[in-house]
Amino acid sequence: MEVGKIVKLEIEGYDMNGLGVAKLDGIVIFVSKALKDEVVLARITNVHKKYAFAEATKIILPSVDRILSPCSYSTGCGGCDLLHMKYNVECQVKEAKVIHAFHQINKDNSILFNPIIKNKNIFGYRNKIMLPFGYDEDDNVIYGFYEKLSHHIISIDKCEISNPYVNEVVEFIRRYVSVFHIQVYNEEKHQGIFRGIMVRNNYKNEMMVVLITTKAYDFSNLLTYFESDFPLVKSVYMNINPNKTNVMLSNDYIHIYKEKTLIEDILGIQFNVSAGSFMQVNHDACEKLYLEALRMANLTKEMNVIDAYCGMGSITLSIAKRVKHVYGIEIVEDAILNANQNKKLNNITNATFICGPCEEEIKKLVNVEQIDCIFFDPPRKGCEQEFLDTVIEMKIPKIIYISCNIATAIRDINYLTKSNYKVLEVTPCDIFSKTSHIETICQLSLRDETKHIPK
Numbered sequence: 001m002e003v004g005k006i007v008k009l010e011i012e013g014y015d016m017n018g019l020g021v022a023k024l025d026g027i028v029i030f031v032s033k034a035l036k037d038e039v040v041l042a043r044i045t046n047v048h049k050k051y052a053f054a055e056a057t058k059i060i061l062p063s064v065d066r067i068l069s070p071c072s073y074s075t076g077c078g079g080c081d082l083l084h085m086k087y088n089v090e091c092q093v094k095e096a097k098v099i100h101a102f103h104q105i106n107k108d109n110s111i112l113f114n115p116i117i118k119n120k121n122i123f124g125y126r127n128k129i130m131l132p133f134g135y136d137e138d139d140n141v142i143y144g145f146y147e148k149l150s151h152h153i154i155s156i157d158k159c160e161i162s163n164p165y166v167n168e169v170v171e172f173i174r175r176y177v178s179v180f181h182i183q184v185y186n187e188e189k190h191q192g193i194f195r196g197i198m199v200r201n202n203y204k205n206e207m208m209v210v211l212i213t214t215k216a217y218d219f220s221n222l223l224t225y226f227e228s229d230f231p232l233v234k235s236v237y238m239n240i241n242p243n244k245t246n247v248m249l250s251n252d253y254i255h256i257y258k259e260k261t262l263i264e265d266i267l268g269i270q271f272n273v274s275a276g277s278f279m280q281v282n283h284d285a286c287e288k289l290y291l292e293a294l295r296m297a298n299l300t301k302e303m304n305v306i307d308a309y310c311g312m313g314s315i316t317l318s319i320a321k322r323v324k325h326v327y328g329i330e331i332v333e334d335a336i337l338n339a340n341q342n343k344k345l346n347n348i349t350n351a352t353f354i355c356g357p358c359e360e361e362i363k364k365l366v367n368v369e370q371i372d373c374i375f376f377d378p379p380r381k382g383c384e385q386e387f388l389d390t391v392i393e394m395k396i397p398k399i400i401y402i403s404c405n406i407a408t409a410i411r412d413i414n415y416l417t418k419s420n421y422k423v424l425e426v427t428p429c430d431i432f433s434k435t436s437h438i439e440t441i442c443q444l445s446l447r448d449e450t451k452h453i454p455k
């Protein structure tokens with residue numbers, strides 16, 4: 001079997017990421033864009049000793065679970081890998097992925113797996129998009145997503161999972177850059193001005209646009225078009241990134257139009273969102289995620305709580321309403337600035353925000369307060385072991401672990417269960433529909449024999 005060969009395959013099931021699984025000549029083949037029970041022609045894309053990868057190129061016998069993709073770019077763009085699958089099957093694949101991930105920890109079958117929390121809108125849900133600009137072979141200005149494992153831009157004119165109003169603004173900016181001959185950045189030659197854009201929107205479809213350039217540029221003419229034609233654009237920044245890299249954003253933001261922040265409403269709490277703030281990419285699913293985490297925590301007015309990796313404080317301030325005191329810890333200074341503004345904006349007085357790495361800052365709380373519950377929502381790389389060791393030492397009775405990366409979450413949860421914690425329940429939440437990513441919420445509690453004695 002060699003790369004490029006076309007083979008006929010019968011798809012027997014799914015792997016953890018929704019790839020079809022088939023067998024040929026004794027080796028397992030993981031087939032993208034293929035569904036269980038289908039017969040397909042597939043092109044081999046990667047060969048290992050005991051397994052290979054392939055991409056379905058022709059569906060000979062389609063499954064009843066196949067749907068027509070509304071996206072015209074799904075062949076090139078590596079963004080959404082489950083566009084061809086009915087939503088209920090996508091949810092089943094995601095539930096199975098989470099249960100499988102916990103199988104080592106759940107040897108005694110004691111964990112309660114709740115059904116996946118489904119997404120209301122499986123298209124148009126993304127509230128943040130980042131798009132590099134470039135030129136095609138005919139020197140037309142294009143934008144899109146990088147092809148998998150490459151710096152080649154797949155040109156698009158809209159993204160189906162992105163907000164439709166954002167799609168309109170992005171397309172307008174492309175026309176503007178083209179008509180006014182703003183030189184688009186070429187990474188190889190390290191030449192040009194316009195690198196691309198980042199746009200985020202709030203629950204009212206109001207938008208913040210970040211124009212990414214290699215040097216300061218006069219966009220005043222573009223802003224007059226926003227004023228006349230795009231009233232939903234409420235804030236514009238220029239981000240200046242002169243570096244030779246395909247990392248698009250630098251830390252150098254210049255505010256150039258109207259508001260400095262967007263106002264987002266999450267569970268009735270108002271948030272000032274700045275250009276660099278972390279915010280969950282799907283507003284409705286984010287509210288469901290937080291509500292599920294709050295349900296698991298079963299908070300009361302007597303409790304002191306920590307919200308580790310708190311970002312701009314969106315979980316922290318939802319917790320504040322329900323407890324005696326909450327401490328939010330976050331490493332990014334701007335996010336903590338935002339969090340403190342948000343606290344004021346909502347007249348919340350029982351939240352304290354601490355800026356610094358969780359692994360260090362949590363130690364300062366060890367002898368200050370008896371903590372009854374801790375929420376973790378770490379970045380994809382998970383928690384530092386030093387942080388987990390302090391949590392274990394503090395004997396915090398309840399942990400609510402929220403994660404967008406099941407692999408690192410399992411690593412950390414495993415570490416906690418090898419000490420004095422056990423997993424009670426797990427809920428998958430579909431935030432990133434049409435992609436194989438999954439958000440998970442897990443409740444852990446201290447084993448009885450080690451429970452802390454309240455002061």
Ligand SMILES: C[S@@+](CC[C@H](N)C(=O)[O-])C[C@H]1O[C@@H](n2cnc3c(N)ncnc32)[C@H](O)[C@@H]1O
Binds near residue numbers: 311
């Ligand atoms: C997945 S986000 C969660 C944000 C927030 N809980 C929310 O739902 O909007 C992870 C956050 O952890 C922060 N972070 C990353 N490493 C950190 C560390 N070592 N200590 C504290 N915060 C960290 C990031 O800046 C980011 O805001």
